[in-house]
Amino acid sequence: MNAKDVDRATAFYRDTLKLPFLFRFGDLSFFNCNGIRLMVGRAEKPEFDHPGSVVYFKVPDIGAVYAELRQQGVSFEGEPHLIARMPDHELWMAFFHDSEGNTLALMVEVRP
Numbered sequence: 001m002n003a004k005d006v007d008r009a010t011a012f013y014r015d016t017l018k019l020p021f022l023f024r025f026g027d028l029s030f031f032n033c034n035g036i037r038l039m040v041g042r043a044e045k046p047e048f049d050h051p052g053s054v055v056y057f058k059v060p061d062i063g064a065v066y067a068e069l070r071q072q073g074v075s076f077e078g079e080p081h082l083i084a085r086m087p088d089h090e091l092w093m094a095f096f097h098d099s100e101g102n103t104l105a106l107m108v109e110v111r112p
Contacts, residue, residue, distance in 0.1 A: 001040045001052040003100045009040045012099035016072050017057075052102045056093070062108040066094050069106075080106065 003009035010029040014021045019031040019038065028041035033055070043049035059065045062080045070076065080094040089109040096104055 001038060001055070001098070001100075001102055002043050002049060003040050004042070005100070006041055008099045013038070013040055016069065016074060016099075054095075054103050054105055056105045056107045059106050059108055062092050062094060062106050065106055069096065080108075083107075 001009070006027050006029060010021070010024065013019045013029070013031050019033055022030040022032055022037070024030070026041075028039055031038045031040070038055070057065075066076065066080050075097050077095040077097075080092050083091045083093050085091075086109075089111045092108050092110060094106045096106070098104055
């Protein structure tokens with residue numbers, strides 16, 4: 001995930017999203033994202049300096065996490081909303097931005 005300000009981005013992922021911080025090496029910070037290693041750092045070349053891919057965080061209660069993150073100043077594009085009705089669940093999401101402008105999302109699968 002690209003960051004213009006690695007200190008600011010590290011604080012966002014560690015302190016706001018509460019992802020387990022693994023280590024920092026130079027301008028790179030690493031986090032454990034439920035078994036996937038997430039790297040946050042500066043783009044090494046201009047052609048790599050673009051927003052990262054959307055990372056979806058599966059949460060048990062999207063309303064509670066949405067409210068908690070909003071209280072911490074996280075900028076959301078809108079409230080949690082229904083994305084799709086599947087045969088066995090509804091998919092709800094809420095999109096937001098990290099400290100560097102990258103798009104992220106909360107998601108929950110609600111079973112009837």
